[in-house]
Amino acid sequence: MKEVKRKEYYIFSPFLRIFHWIMVAMILILFVTGLLIAKPLQVMTPEPTYTLTSMDLVRDIHFVAAFIFCASFILRIYGFIINKGDRLFPRVWEGHFYEETVDVALHYMLLKPHHASFLRNPLARMSYAALYAMVLVEILTGFAMYYMNDPNSTGGVLFGWVNVIAGGEMMTHLVHHYVAWFIILFAIGHIYMVIRAEFMEGESEVSSMFSGSKILAHTPKDACELE
Numbered sequence: 001m002k003e004v005k006r007k008e009y010y011i012f013s014p015f016l017r018i019f020h021w022i023m024v025a026m027i028l029i030l031f032v033t034g035l036l037i038a039k040p041l042q043v044m045t046p047e048p049t050y051t052l053t054s055m056d057l058v059r060d061i062h063f064v065a066a067f068i069f070c071a072s073f074i075l076r077i078y079g080f081i082i083n084k085g086d087r088l089f090p091r092v093w094e095g096h097f098y099e100e101t102v103d104v105a106l107h108y109m110l111l112k113p114h115h116a117s118f119l120r121n122p123l124a125r126m127s128y129a130a131l132y133a134m135v136l137v138e139i140l141t142g143f144a145m146y147y148m149n150d151p152n153s154t155g156g157v158l159f160g161w162v163n164v165i166a167g168g169e170m171m172t173h174l175v176h177h178y179v180a181w182f183i184i185l186f187a188i189g190h191i192y193m194v195i196r197a198e199f200m201e202g203e204s205e206v207s208s209m210f211s212g213s214k215i216l217a218h219t220p221k222d223a224c225e226l227e
Contacts, residue, residue: 012086012212021073124193
């Protein structure tokens with residue numbers, strides 16, 4: 001029997017883990033309620049009526065989830081500032097970053113048998129940067145539509161320019177709607193990659209989001225970032 005020594009790398013702070021799961025829950029709620037707002041279910045009963053699919057209730061749930069999501073996103077940024085392990089920004093200023101990104105991508109496309117080990121691989125870093133960009137678009141377009149009824153309010157002044165740049169409220173709505181679908185597609189790909197890394201490569205991708213640590217028998221290339 002061969003003894004294998006493993007080392008624990010504590011990377012994900014409680015900030016990242018807690019707000020990661022809150023944001024996951026809010027994204028699901030926002031997506032479902034957003035679909036109902038875009039295409040309400042028909043209620044085949046005489047009016048007036050009140051059901052669980054009432055648009056007032058659906059909109060209220062959507063707005064509450066949006067504010068919780070925004071608060072979690074802001075606190076996630078705070079975690080990025082104070083915790084080294086939370087800093088998943090792609091290191092685009094390093095020349096080897098691009099070669100490593102291609103290497104990981106080829107592996108996920110089943111064109112290479114393996115790739116170098118990372119605490120957070122460069123392809124994941126790039127995808128998170130894209131996700132945060134989409135989240136920012138959703139926040140801006142969402143609040144732009146939310147304050148349309150009161151353009152002279154503080155919120156209307158802060159976000160009114162979004163409708164101007166988008167070309168009108170309808171275009172703002174379309175951007176908000178389609179970016180939401182891109183976020184869901186990202187989530188599907190994300191689930192595939194972390195489960196694959198957990199069970200096929202032993203990279204502790206899923207378990208680390210609960211424990212905060214990765215326990216590995218090898219030394220990841222980016223382990224120095226935690227020092």
